[in-house]
Amino acid sequence: MTTTLITGANKGLGYETARRLIEAGHTVWMAARDEQRGRTAADELGGSFVQLDVTDDQSVADAAETIANAGGLDVLINNAGIHGALGDPIQLTAADALDVYNTNVASVVRMTHAFVPVLRDSSIPTIVNVSSGMGSFTFVLDPERVESSLIMPLYQSSKSAVTMLTVQYAKALPDMRVNAADPGYTKTDFNEGHGHFTVQEGTDAIVELATREGSGPTGTIIDRTGVVPF
Template sequence: MADKRVCLITGAHKGMGLEAARQLGKKGLHVIPSARDSEQSEAAVARLKSDGVSAEPLTIDTTNEVSVRTAARAVHERHGKLDVLINNAGVSLEFDTGITPETLGIEQIRATYETNVFGTFRMIQAFTPLLADGDGPRIVNIASTMGSLAALSDPESPYYEMNVPAYNSSKSAVNGLTVAYAKALKSKGISVTSICPGWVRTDIGTKNAFKSVEEGVMITVQVATMDNPPSGAFVDIDGPVPW
């Protein structure tokens, strides 16, 4: 394992997180598919190992500072470094719930930001020291074109009618973190990239989405493994996405 690059993925017990772990493991990375529940993480690792992937479990509740810091210490003790951090954990409390911009409550906004924004922030802060010792270290933030102000404000855009303020603005905030930390961590050699997987058939994307999970993680895997990833950028599988 000493020669393997180490990749930590949050919210990776199912969906795109688990599939990204599988594909990255197949490419030779040692993957850590974390989840809030230890049994979920262990079950994910069992599935990955049955598929020939090098993996280990880790419990992380990204909404909890103590949990995140404890996880960082565990990775430090096991590996002494981290090469790839994929901030995949995310929630949406507005899709298929009947909540509208007019009925949206502050509690839904807080809960959405707690995972999507503050969770991403906690992970970056806690794992930066380990990434600084990594090989080609990088942070991949799962954003969304639904957080693109250009797309949301363009009546010709297919995203224009997707008016879910808590989720959309949380992904805009994730893009803000990407820009800020790409600049802040440049001197440490750590790249930070936002990616949009597209509309994917997951719990959040629903069964109506036009992309499979396998298709959705293509851009995640690409940025996680490519030479010189585009730091401070927002991209999907077709190239740059407007902010």
């Protein structure tokens, strides 16, 4: 049975991904920073809760030890993220940038550093990073795309960084499948219920990458229709 860890799994895309993968037969660790919300979500779906703050080195290390001792891991889904400060981009501060990059970018490094040793014991080691078309240069420069209509420098640049990290880790870890997923403009509380896609549609690419059983390409970013241009 495939064992999967999802960060930020107590709501939104993380919660729906957990629901779908549990339904598909995965054993799912649902990670959340807030213990009460995380346990409630895991109990609702039949997942296993692990407390994990992606911005804290010790929290990540403790979670890796817990999961390794419980039998190991096959699939890591780095889903947790924030959009950070909104409003006039000129008013953004370095502190705002560090906050977004710590949660969205440095967390991928933390999680990869801590969990690759655990994943090495799997026969189908897989990493799925939840990125975004908002970080695609092609999409944000295309006036026909919704991504081009928004100006969110910190969030958008952080997702460009996530995609590049995905490519670089894929090159560094040829024994693993390392890919990124673009959920698209999905209706969640992350964007106050706006979006073109349902939360199930938004998780299509994540679930696709998480269920390839260690096969397929590595170093790509896909959405629910195929490969996303960078």
